[in-house]
Amino acid sequence: MPLPLKRTIYTGTFISTPTPTTLEILENHAIAVDEHGVIIDRIAFPPKREDSVLSPSRDEVVGWVERNWGTEDGWEWVRVGEGREGRGWWFPGFVDTHIHASQYPNVGIFGKSTLLDWLNTYTFPLESSLSSLTIARRVYSSCVARTLSHGTTTASYFATKHVASTNLLADICMQKGQRAFIGRVCMDNDLNPDYLRDESPEQAVEDTKATIAHIDSVDPNHALITPIITPRFVPSCSSPLLSGLGALAKESYLPIQTHLSENTSEIALVRRQFPTHNSYSHVYDTHGLLTPKTVLAHCVHLSPEERILLKERRSKISHCPVSNTSISSGLCPVRVLLDDGIDVGLGTDVSGGYSASILVAAREAAMVSRTLAALIAEEEPQSEEKDQQGVDPDKELLAKHSTSAKDRKKLSVEECLYLATKGGAKCLGFEQRVGGFEVGMEWDAQLVELDDAAEDGADEDGEEEEEEEEGRADAGAAGPVELWGRETWGEMVAKWLFCGDDRNTKKVFVRGRLVHERR
Ligand SMILES: Nc1nc2[nH]cnc2c(=O)[nH]1
Numbered sequence: 172m173p174l175p176l177k178r179t180i181y182t183g184t185f186i187s188t189p190t191p192t193t194l195e196i197l198e199n200h201a202i203a204v205d206e207h208g209v210i211i212d213r214i215a216f217p218p219k220r221e222d223s224v225l226s227p228s229r230d231e232v233v234g235w236v237e238r239n240w241g242t243e244d245g246w247e248w249v250r251v252g253e254g255r256e257g258r259g260w261w262f263p264g265f266v267d268t269h270i271h272a273s274q275y276p277n278v279g280i281f282g283k284s285t286l287l288d289w290l291n292t293y294t295f296p297l298e299s300s301l302s303s304l305t306i307a308r309r310v311y312s313s314c315v316a317r318t319l320s321h322g323t324t325t326a327s328y329f330a331t332k333h334v335a336s337t338n339l340l341a342d343i344c345m346q347k348g349q350r351a352f353i354g355r356v357c358m359d360n361d362l363n364p365d366y367l368r369d370e371s372p373e374q375a376v377e378d379t380k381a382t383i384a385h386i387d388s389v390d391p392n393h394a395l396i397t398p399i400i401t402p403r404f405v406p407s408c409s410s411p412l413l414s415g416l417g418a419l420a421k422e423s424y425l426p427i428q429t430h431l432s433e434n435t436s437e438i439a440l441v442r443r444q445f446p447t448h449n450s451y452s453h454v455y456d457t458h459g460l461l462t463p464k465t466v467l468a469h470c471v472h473l474s475p476e477e478r479i480l481l482k483e484r485r486s487k488i489s490h491c492p493v494s495n496t497s498i499s500s501g502l503c504p505v506r507v508l509l510d511d512g513i514d515v516g517l518g519t520d521v522s523g524g525y526s527a528s529i530l531v532a533a534r535e536a537a538m539v540s541r542t543l544a545a546l547i548a549e550e551e552p553q554s555e556e557k558d559q560q561g562v563d564p565d566k567e568l569l570a571k572h573s574t575s576a577k578d579r580k581k582l583s584v585e586e587c588l589y590l591a592t593k594g595g596a597k598c599l600g601f602e603q604r605v606g607g608f609e610v611g612m613e614w615d616a617q618l619v620e621l622d623d624a625a626e627d628g629a630d631e632d633g634e635e636e637e638e639e640e641e642g643r644a645d646a647g648a649a650g651p652v653e654l655w656g657r658e659t660w661g662e663m664v665a666k667w668l669f670c671g672d673d674r675n676t677k678k679v680f681v682r683g684r685l686v687h688e689r690r
C-alpha cells in the first residue's frame with residue numbers, strides 16, 4: 172500500500188501545451204497539490220530583479236501557504252533544482268496510448284521484418300513465454316520501471332492472452348504507481364499459432380471478464396488502473412469474438428484498443444477474411460467496436476471513407492511513428508487526420524517500436540511529418556511539364572520553393588508535445604484530469620532539467636574560459652543536451668524534444684506520488 176501523500180507546493184517554471192499550437196510558459200509560479208494528488212491552487216509570483224531567479228523565495232511560499240491554509244505545517248515544498256531554475260521546468264507526464272508491455276524484452280530486435288512475419292518470428296514466441304508468472308513478473312516490472320523513467324505517467328498496455336500474468340501487470344502498475352489501461356489480448360482464429368490462441372470466442376470473452384473483475388477488485392474506482400477491451404486485430408479474431416467484445420464494451424462502458432490499417436498485407440488479409448465489408452474499419456464498426464472510447468493504433472493507410480467513419484464514431488488514433496518506420500509499415504499522414512478533426516495521441520508500440528520513450532515517439536512524429544512534406548513536394552509536376560501547360564516557369568520555380576505548403580504538413584514542436592500529453596489524455600477520455608496544470612487536474616508531472624554538468628564547469632579558478640575556448644572536453648557528462656545560455660524557453664524545449672533523453676527526466680509524479688527519481 173502506498174504511503175499517504177503530503178500536501179505539496181511545487182515551484183519554478185511550468186510548461187505545457189494546453190492546445191496543439193500553444194506552449195504555455197509560467198515562470199516563477201507555484202502550484203499547490205492536496206493529499207489526494209489534485210491541484211488545488213496556483214499562483215504567479217512577482218518577477219525578480221535578477222533574471223536568473225525564476226522560483227519564488229521561501230518567504231514568498233510560506234506567506235502564500237499561510238494566507239491560504241492558515242499554517243505551513245503539513246506542507247512539503249518541491250522545486251526545480253536549487254540554483255538551476257533557468258535550466259529546468261515542470262512538464263505534464265507523458266501518455267503512451269499504445270504499448271505492448273509483454274514485448275518489452277524484444278525492444279530493438281526486428282531485423283528487416285514487416286508486420287506479419289515480425290509477429291510470427293519475434294512476437295508470438297515471446298508473448299507465449301509470458302504464460303510463466305516468473306517471466307511475466309520480470310518483464311512487466313522492467314517495462315513499468317523503464318517507462319516511468321522516461322516520464323510516462325499513463326500507459327495503455329497490451330499484455331497477452333494469459334489472464335494471471337495480465338492481472339499481474341495491473342498489480343505491478345498499481346504498486347509502482349503508474350496510471351494504466353490494461354488489456355488482456357484476445358486472439359481466437361486459426362491464423363494465430365496453436366501455442367497462442369484462445370480456445371473459443373466465449374472463452375476469450377470470459378477471460379477478458381476475469382481480468383476486468385481482478386482490476387475492479389484492486390482498484391474499484393479505476394482511480395489508477397482501468398481495464399480495456401483488447402481484440403488483437405481483425406486478422407487474429409473470428410467474427411463471433413469481435414461481436415462478443417463489442418457487446419461487452421457496450422454493457423461495461425469500458426474502452427477498447429486494437430490495431431487498424433497498419434500494413435498493406437494486413438489490409439489485404441482482412442479483405443479476404445471479410446470480403447463483404449467495405450473496409451477494415453467497417454469490420455470493427457459492424458461488430459460494435461468503433462466507439463468514442465476506442466483507440467486504434469497506426470491507421471497508416473486509411474481511405475477517405477474510413478476517415479469519415481472514424482470521425483463520425485469519434486474513435487481515436489494512436490500514432491506510432493517509431494514502429495511504423497522500424498517495421499516499415501509506412502508514413503502515417505497525421506496532418507490529414509488532424510485536419511479531419513480526428514483525435515490523435517502517440518504510442519511507442521513497443522516492440523514494433525524500438526524505444527519505450529514517448530519523447531522519442533514525439534521526435535519521430537516530427538520527422539515523419541517532415542518526410543511526408545518532402546515527398547509531397549517531390550510529387551508536384553516538374554517545371555517543364557507545367558511550361559507546356561502555359562504556366563510561367565519562374566513563378567512555378569518560386570512556388571516549388573515556397574515553404575508554406577510544405578511547412579503546413581510538418582508537425583510543430585508544440586503539436587508533437589501536445590500529442591504526447593494532452594492529446595493522448597483526450598484519446599483515453601481523461602483530458603480533464605491529466606495532461607496540464609489547471610486547478611482540479613491531477614498532479615501527473617515530470618521535472619525536466621537540461622545541461623547537468625554546466626554548473627560544475629563554471630569553476631572559480633579561471634578554467635572556465637579555457638573550457639569555453641576548447642569546447643567541452645567531457646561531452647556526454649553534461650547529459651545529452653548542451654545549453655549555451657542564449658536559448659529561450661521555446662528553444663530549450665525544442666532541444667529537449669530533439670536531443671533529450673531519460674537523463675533529463677529527474678522526477679516523475681503520478682497523482683502526486685513520486686514514482687521515479689533519477690539519482
Ligand atoms: N505493431 C503491432 N501490430 C500488431 N498487429 C497485431 N498485433 C500486433 C502487435 O503486436 N504489434
Ligand SMILES: [Zn+2]
Binds near residue numbers: 269430468523
Ligand atoms: Zn501494437
